[in-house]
Amino acid sequence: MCAALAFRAGSAAGQAGDEAPALPSFAELEAAGAVIGEIRIENRNIFNLEDEKENNALFRLANALHIRTRPSVIERQLLFKSGERVSERLIEETERLLRTNRFVYEVSIRPIAYRDGVVDIEVRTRDTWSLAPGISFSRTGGANRRVSSLREFNALGTGVFVGFVRTSDVDRTASEYRVTQRHAFGGWGIVDFATAQLSDGKRESFELARPFYALDTETAGGISASRDTRVDSQFAGGTLVGQYRHSQERAEAYGGWSRGLVDGWAQRYALGASYESHRYAFEPDRPAPPQLPADQTYAAPFFRYEIVQDDFEKVRNRDQIARPEFFAMGFQSLVQIGRALTGLGSTRSLWTYSGRASNGFKVFGGNALLASTTVSGTHGEVEGQSFGGSLRFYGRKRERSLFFASLSADIAHDPDLSDPLLLGGDNGMRGYPLRYQSGDRRVVLTLEERGYTDLYVFQLFRIGGAIFWDIGRAWGGQSPATARSGWLTDVGFGLRILSARTAFGNVLHADFAFPLVRDPNIRSFQFSLEVKSSF
Numbered sequence: 001m002c003a004a005l006a007f008r009a010g011s012a013a014g015q016a017g018d019e020a021p022a023l024p025s026f027a028e029l030e031a032a033g034a035v036i037g038e039i040r041i042e043n044r045n046i047f048n049l050e051d052e053k054e055n056n057a058l059f060r061l062a063n064a065l066h067i068r069t070r071p072s073v074i075e076r077q078l079l080f081k082s083g084e085r086v087s088e089r090l091i092e093e094t095e096r097l098l099r100t101n102r103f104v105y106e107v108s109i110r111p112i113a114y115r116d117g118v119v120d121i122e123v124r125t126r127d128t129w130s131l132a133p134g135i136s137f138s139r140t141g142g143a144n145r146r147v148s149s150l151r152e153f154n155a156l157g158t159g160v161f162v163g164f165v166r167t168s169d170v171d172r173t174a175s176e177y178r179v180t181q182r183h184a185f186g187g188w189g190i191v192d193f194a195t196a197q198l199s200d201g202k203r204e205s206f207e208l209a210r211p212f213y214a215l216d217t218e219t220a221g222g223i224s225a226s227r228d229t230r231v232d233s234q235f236a237g238g239t240l241v242g243q244y245r246h247s248q249e250r251a252e253a254y255g256g257w258s259r260g261l262v263d264g265w266a267q268r269y270a271l272g273a274s275y276e277s278h279r280y281a282f283e284p285d286r287p288a289p290p291q292l293p294a295d296q297t298y299a300a301p302f303f304r305y306e307i308v309q310d311d312f313e314k315v316r317n318r319d320q321i322a323r324p325e326f327f328a329m330g331f332q333s334l335v336q337i338g339r340a341l342t343g344l345g346s347t348r349s350l351w352t353y354s355g356r357a358s359n360g361f362k363v364f365g366g367n368a369l370l371a372s373t374t375v376s377g378t379h380g381e382v383e384g385q386s387f388g389g390s391l392r393f394y395g396r397k398r399e400r401s402l403f404f405a406s407l408s409a410d411i412a413h414d415p416d417l418s419d420p421l422l423l424g425g426d427n428g429m430r431g432y433p434l435r436y437q438s439g440d441r442r443v444v445l446t447l448e449e450r451g452y453t454d455l456y457v458f459q460l461f462r463i464g465g466a467i468f469w470d471i472g473r474a475w476g477g478q479s480p481a482t483a484r485s486g487w488l489t490d491v492g493f494g495l496r497i498l499s500a501r502t503a504f505g506n507v508l509h510a511d512f513a514f515p516l517v518r519d520p521n522i523r524s525f526q527f528s529l530e531v532k533s534s535f
Contacts, residue, residue: 032117035085036085037119039080042125043074046126049063079214091121103130105126106126108123128503130503145167146169173198188213189210190210207222209222212306222253222254223251224253226248228248231243242289243283245282253272254302264311265307267305272301276296278297297346300352304335306333313326319535320498334355338351339351339352348380350378354377356374358370366396370393374387377413387411388409405445407444409442409443430490430492430511431518437475445472451465463495469490470491471487489515492512492514495508513526
């Protein structure tokens with residue numbers, strides 16, 4: 001095998017013409033026991049000026065103004081090093097991790113030379129435009145939201161995020177400042193600080209952590225803390241019925257360990273302690289709610305267990321447009337159990353628990369079905385529980401079209417009345433005002449026919465569209481019965497515009513939705529304009 005690969009890589013001298021011979025694949029190099037030699041980082045600017053479609057005055061100016069990502073930022077994220085044997089799995093995982101950086105547009109990892117059992121590797125990336133000043137307006141569920149911002153996703157090419165965002169919506173106006181470094185301390189340390197002034201309070205948070213960033217990561221740990229005071233609202237049938245002051249504090253510290261990836265599975269363990277406090281009070285000059293939630297404090301040591309299967313699928317045209325996406329098709333699960341103790345300051349001695357699990361399946365000739373579930377709650381003197389589950393189906397008909405179906409269900413038992421399940425234009429029913437229904441049960445089904453075009457407007461924007469049908473209902477609990485109870489359903493169509501060359505890389509949704517079941521108090525259609533992270 002080694003001799004054959006050496007011949008394939010080194011026979012260029014004996015060939016006529018300019019075309020170089022194909023190098024062996026990483027799978028072949030791994031089978032041959034090849035060792036990694038030089039690793040070349042080639043980080044390219046935003047636009048390829050060798051392409052006549054991109055060689056214009058505006059794009060040349062953008063390249064000139066943009067500070068390219070420093071090669072060391074990319075190098076610190078590589079899971080392979082010179083002198084190690086080639087591992088196709090580590091190279092694929094590296095690509096997957098690099099693509100999570102919002103300042104990276106393209107990633108290519110390939111062998112560029114092979115001789116005497118040593119392979120040189122090129123890691124080629126292309127930057128996005130990372131400075132994002134902006135003023136935006138969105139409308140969802142009959143309510144407006146305005147955002148003005150100045151965000152830099154890659155300050156001075158270091159990968160550091162620095163941002164200011166001012167938002168104004170139906171609940172409040174907020175001005176937030178944030179600084180985040182996700183590749184500190186040798187490449188995988190997270191430092192995050194945010195502070196926000198709200199029209200009805202304030203919010204602060206801090207995190208210092210080194211997570212399980214890769215399947216072979218053996219140690220992890222971190223601390224985080226936040227505090228938040230704001231005015232929360234209670235709704236019934238989409239109508240405001242009460243407001244109250246909600247003050248919240250959270251903190252957590254943990255340390256974790258793992259054996260890394262063993263036989264295709266990574267098992268992770270962690271011990272830690274968490275603190276959570278909620279305080280509620282009537283707010284002067286605001287409508288008083290029928291009942292205040294009860295104050296709660298939980299201080300609990302905990303044990304956490306996580307398992308991840310190494311099974312990921314690289315696809316295009318699912319939740320993005322013409323961009324590679326990685327979907328976790330293997331089983332993943334995380335379970336955490338804690339014990340809140342009055343001796344540590346808890347309101348009551350309770351068991352606390354939370355968990356999530358997901359899995360992917362290939363069905364009906366290669367189509368994808370993704371299933372997930374979550375659960376959290378307390379067990380003891382006062383018991384509360386929330387459960388959620390979802391199914392997402394991606395049915396490929398043709399390269400440029402896809403049938404998408406999503407079914408989600410949630411159940412909440414909350415004796416403190418602090419967090420009812422809401423349903424409306426902001427969470428699943430696009431033809432209705434926001435928070436149109438509430439309760440402790442919620443079901444939403446969405447069917448979409450998605451289209452992905454070849455249009456690449458100004459080499460900046462990818463275009464797609466969808467027609468959709470939504471049906472759902474929220475009911476039960478303390479919510480009063482109104483004319484707005486019962487099943488809701490709507491139909492509609494929308495345009496999708498992906499900002500392909502920017503670090504924020506968002507998808508603009510412009511939707512017209514028509515409620516098929518409605519009362520006289522709502523409009524015959526809802527127009528929503530909002531920015532999301534996916535299709």
